[in-house]
Amino acid sequence: MDFAFLFIDWLGKPLWMWLAFISIVIALLVFDLGILHRDNREIEVRESLALSSMYIGLGLAFGVWVWWQLGPESGMNYLTGFVVEKTLALDNVFVIALIFSFFAVPRKYQHRVLFWGILGVIVLRAIMIGLGTTLVSQFSWVLYIFAAFLVITGIKMLWIGDKEPEIGNNPLINFMRRRFNVTDEHHGQDFFVKKPHPATGKLVWFMTPLFMALVMVEIADVIFAVDSVPAIFAITTDPFIVYTSNIFAILGLRALYFALAAMIHRFKYLKPALAIVLIFIGSKIFIADLLGLEKFPAALSLGVTFAIIASGVIWSLIKTRGSQEAHSNGG
Template identity: 50%
Template sequence: MDALPFLTAVYAGQPVWLWLAFLSFIGFLLWLDLGVINNKDGVVSASKSAKMWAAFASLAVAFGAYVYFVYEPDPRYYNSPDNLNQQAVIQYFTGYLLETALAFDNIFVIGMIFTFFAVPREYQHRVLFWGIIGAIVFRAIFIGLGSAVVNEFTWVLYIFAAFLIFTGWKMLFGGDHEMKLEDNPVLKFVKKRMRVTETIENHNFFVKKPHPDGSGRLVLWATPLFLALMMVELVDIIFAVDSVPAIFAVTRDPFIVYTSNIFAILGLRSMYFMLAEAVERFKYLKYGLSLVLVLIGFKIIWNFGLSKELKMVPYMEPHWSLIATLVLLGGAIGYSLWKTRHEGVKPAE
C-alpha cells in the first residue's frame, strides 16, 4: 500500500507507473533480444536483422494504437483541448519517423567505428545491444532536461527553431565531413588514463591481465571492444543534440517524445546488419532530412510566433507535419534507390 502514492504520482504529465511499465516492457524486449534470440556470439544475418526490425516496427505501430485509444494526454502540452489523442498519435508517428531518419546517419558512423577497432562481426551485436542501454539512459536525461526547460521557458523553442534551420542548411550545403576517430579527444583521453589491451579478448569489454610494471599482479584492462562501445555511446550523445530539439519541435509531451525516441532507436539498431551493407544506396536521404529539419524550424516560428503571438496566420495542425515528413523522407529514399539502382552492394566485411 505504501507504494501506491509513489506509483500514482505524476511525473512529466503521466503517472509514474506508466513510465515504469514502459521501461519494464523495453527491458523485457532487450532481455528477449540478448538473453534468448541472440544469446550466443555470431553474425546476425540480413534476413534475421530484417525480421527483428519488422518486429520492433510492429510494436511501434501497436504502441501508436495504444496512444490513440488508451493514452490520456496532458492538455498542457497540446495546442487545443479537442481531439487530444488524435493530436498525440500524429505527433508520436511524426516523431518516430523523424527520429528514425535522424538516427540513420548513426549506421554509417557505427560502421566506421567497428572498422577502426577491427570489431569482428560476431561481436558487433553485443556492442550495439549495450549501446542501446546507454541510449535509453542518456535520452531520458536529455529529454527530461529539455522538457523542463521548454515547458518553463517556451521562448527556448525559438532557439531550437534557429538551430534546426541552421543544421538543415548545413546538411544541405555544407558537404560531407569524414569523422577521424584517431584524432578524437575523448578517445585520446581514455587511452592515456586506462590500460587497454592491444587486441580484442573474445567478447569481453574488460579482462584481468598482469600489471605492466612486471609485478605479476592481475589488474583490470579495457579491451578495444570497450573503446568501440564508448565511441558508439559518444556518437549517440552527439546525434541527440540534433534529435532532441527536433522532436521537441514536433511535440512537447515528454512521454510521446521519449517513447518515439526509444522505438526509433530499437528499430534502427536492429536493422544495422542489413542497412550497413547498403548504406551508400541512401546517399540522398540527407537532403530530404535537411529539408524536414528546416521545415520543422519554420513550423515553430509559424505556430508560436506568427500564429499564437502575432495572430497573423492560422495554426499549422500536426497532421501537416506528418504528411510533409512522409513526403520528403519517402521522396528522398525513393530517389536514392532509383539513382543508385545500378550500383552494387558492398560485401560484408
C-alpha cells in the same frame, strides 16, 4: 489492494501509462538478449530485416495506442517523432559502421556492443529529455532556441554533404590511450582484460578495443541526441510522447544496423532529406507565429515529414540501383 497510486499524475500522464511503456521496453530487452542472442554470433541480413520489421511494427502499434488513448493530435505527434528519430538513427548507423571498422570489431561481437549501447542510450535520453522538459516548462522561449538550432544544423548538414567523420583523430580516443591501459588486440567478448603491464610486469586491467568502440558508440549517440531531442521538442513538448517515440525508434537500431551496414551506400540522398526535415521542423514554430497559429497542424507536420524522408529514400534507391548491381556482381 489499493491501485489508486497507478493513476497518480507523473510528468503529465498517469503512472500506469509510464509503467506499461517501461514494462514493454524491459520485456523487449530481455527477449532480445536473453532469448534471441544469448550466445555471440553473427546476425544475417534476413534475420536483421525480420527483427527490424518487428520493432517498427511494435513502435507503430504503440503509436496507434497513443492515438486511441490520448487523441489524434498526440498520435500524429508520436508518429512524426518516431519517423524523424528513426531516420536520425539510420544516419547514426553510418557512424557506428565506421567505429566498428576502425576498431576491427568482429561481426559476432557487434551485437554485444550495440546492446549495451542501447541501455546507455535509454538512460542518456531520459536525462536529456528530463532537462529539456524542465527548461521548456520554465522558459517557453527555449523552444525558439531549439528551433533555430535545428535550422542551423539542417543547413550545416546540407553544406557538409557526405564528408566522413575522422574516427582516428578523435580526441577522446587519444585521451583514453594516453591516460589508461589499452590493448590493441581483441579478447573475445571482454570489455576489460587483466594482463602484465609492459613496464612493471604486474597484472593490471586493460581496456579492449571492444570497450573503446562502446564508448565511441555512446558518444555518437550523445552527438545525435543534440539534434534529435530539440527536433522532438519542436514537434511536441509532452514528455510522454517525446520519450516513448525516441526510445521505440532507437530500440530497433541494433537489429536494423546489420541490414543497413551492408547497404548503407544505397541511401546516398537520405542525409540531405534529413537535413531538409530538420530545417522544416525548426521553421514550424516561426511559421506558426507568422500565421498567427497557436501551433503548426500535427497532420500537416506528419505529412510533410514523411513525404520528404520517403522522397529521399526512393530517390536514393533509384539513383544507386546501378551501384547495387555492380556491388552484387563484382563483390
